[in-house]
Amino acid sequence: MSKPILIDPLKFAREGRSLSGKLPVGGLDERVHSDLSDTSGEVSYQLDGSRDELQRFTLRIRLTADLRVTCQRCLDGMPFSLDTDSVVTLFASQEKLDEACEQDEELDAVLAEPELDVIALIEDEIIMGLPHSPKHDECSRDTLSLAKADKPNPFAVLAALKRPKSE
Numbered sequence: 001m002s003k004p005i006l007i008d009p010l011k012f013a014r015e016g017r018s019l020s021g022k023l024p025v026g027g028l029d030e031r032v033h034s035d036l037s038d039t040s041g042e043v044s045y046q047l048d049g050s051r052d053e054l055q056r057f058t059l060r061i062r063l064t065a066d067l068r069v070t071c072q073r074c075l076d077g078m079p080f081s082l083d084t085d086s087v088v089t090l091f092a093s094q095e096k097l098d099e100a101c102e103q104d105e106e107l108d109a110v111l112a113e114p115e116l117d118v119i120a121l122i123e124d125e126i127i128m129g130l131p132h133s134p135k136h137d138e139c140s141r142d143t144l145s146l147a148k149a150d151k152p153n154p155f156a157v158l159a160a161l162k163r164p165k166s167e
């Protein structure tokens, strides 16, 4: 487990602070790992406090990482370059947050607790940035023939390949 990185988000934004670094993927929470085929590598983060045109405090969070996700067709690993850039808007009260979200459905709003764990924020962003149903352009033949070994009809295999995502 990575040690939490705690900030006071409102103060961080008000003072226009920045924070950047790298975290080993292996130290992130299990809920991140469950979407990955392995947990090697690290994620680079850049966090910038600011305020938007409505004078609301914001945190901009940018992430890059070379990850491996699981192909949903052959269940083998495949590389995925994560590259996200998002802004969360901070609100001092739930009431103000609800009001703002009603006016702007796209708003990524967070209630500004006195302490915010930057790592938890990064984990949330990774999960949202991962592909929903990743698939190789072409799965390797070895893996496929293993996966389909119990199906004798080659046309069934072809049909399965052509079928749009089934969930």
Ligand SMILES: [Zn+2]
Pocket (backbone or CB within 6 Å): 071, 072, 073, 074, 075, 076, 135, 136, 138, 139, 140
């Ligand atoms: Zn595949």
